[in-house]
Amino acid sequence: MDYAQMVLELIIGFIGLFIVAKILGKTQITQITTFDFISALVLGEFVGNAVFDDEVGISRILFAITIWGALIYLLETITQKWNLSRGFLEGRPSIIIHHGKISKEQLKKNKLDINQLQHLVRSKGVFSLREVEYAVLETDGTISVLRKSTYDVPTNQDLNLQPTEVHIPITFISDGVVISANLKQAGFDDGWLRKELHKKNIDRIEDVLYAEWLEGQGLHVQAQ
Known part of the structure; x- marks a missing residue:
C-alpha cells in the first residue's frame, strides 16, 4: 500500500471522527454507555478498514461515518425529547x-x-x-x-478534634466464602469468626453475603 495514501486516509478518518464527536457532544466521551461503547468500536473499525483495505475508498469511509454519526445523533435527539425512551435506549440506574x-x-x-x-x-x-x-x-x-x-460531614477538623489513627477495613467473607488470608492477616482464625457470627445468630458461613473487620468498630456482617 502507498504510504502517502495511508497517511491521507488516516488524516481524513481522524478529522471525520473528530467532527462526529464534536457534534454528538462531550457526554459521548465522559459518560460511556453500552451503546456509546459499541458506537466507538464501529467508528474505529470504519477508519481501520479504510486504512488497510485497498478496496475501501475514502468516499465510502466518509459516507459510512456520516450515516453512523447521523444514527447516533438521531438516537440522542430521541432520548432528549421523549423521556419514556431513555430507560430502553440508555438503561436505568x-x-x-x-x-x-x-x-x-x-x-x-x-x-x-x-x-x-x-x-x-x-x-x-x-x-x-x-x-x-x-x-x-x-x-x-x-x-x-x-x-x-x-x-458524613462535619469532619474532625470542623469540630477541632484531635486526629486519630485511620484503619482500612478488611474483608473476611465475600459471597459466602471466607477469605482466609485476610482473616490470618488480621490475627484471627476460623474458630473466632464462627463465634462472632454465632453472636449475630448466624450459624453457617454460606449464609453471609459480606463481612468485614474494622479496627475499633469490630465485625460488620450482612446475611444473604
Missing part, C-alpha cells in the same frame, strides 16, 4: 445499596460481585461498605454514593 443493605438481586442483575462493588465504592473515597446508606450504579458504569449520617 440501579440501587445497589438501599438503607445500608446490599441488594443481592441488583448485584446479580448487573453482573457485579462484592469485590467489584468494593472497588467502585473505594473510587468514591469510601473504604467501608458499612459507611454507605445508598449506592446507585449509573448507566455509564460509575457509582454514586451517599454516606450514612454517622460518617
Whole structure:
C-alpha cells in the first residue's frame, strides 16, 4: 500500500471522527454507555478498514461515518425529547445499596460481585461498605454514593478534634466464602469468626453475603 495514501486516509478518518464527536457532544466521551461503547468500536473499525483495505475508498469511509454519526445523533435527539425512551435506549440506574443493605438481586442483575462493588465504592473515597446508606450504579458504569449520617460531614477538623489513627477495613467473607488470608492477616482464625457470627445468630458461613473487620468498630456482617 502507498504510504502517502495511508497517511491521507488516516488524516481524513481522524478529522471525520473528530467532527462526529464534536457534534454528538462531550457526554459521548465522559459518560460511556453500552451503546456509546459499541458506537466507538464501529467508528474505529470504519477508519481501520479504510486504512488497510485497498478496496475501501475514502468516499465510502466518509459516507459510512456520516450515516453512523447521523444514527447516533438521531438516537440522542430521541432520548432528549421523549423521556419514556431513555430507560430502553440508555438503561436505568440501579440501587445497589438501599438503607445500608446490599441488594443481592441488583448485584446479580448487573453482573457485579462484592469485590467489584468494593472497588467502585473505594473510587468514591469510601473504604467501608458499612459507611454507605445508598449506592446507585449509573448507566455509564460509575457509582454514586451517599454516606450514612454517622460518617458524613462535619469532619474532625470542623469540630477541632484531635486526629486519630485511620484503619482500612478488611474483608473476611465475600459471597459466602471466607477469605482466609485476610482473616490470618488480621490475627484471627476460623474458630473466632464462627463465634462472632454465632453472636449475630448466624450459624453457617454460606449464609453471609459480606463481612468485614474494622479496627475499633469490630465485625460488620450482612446475611444473604
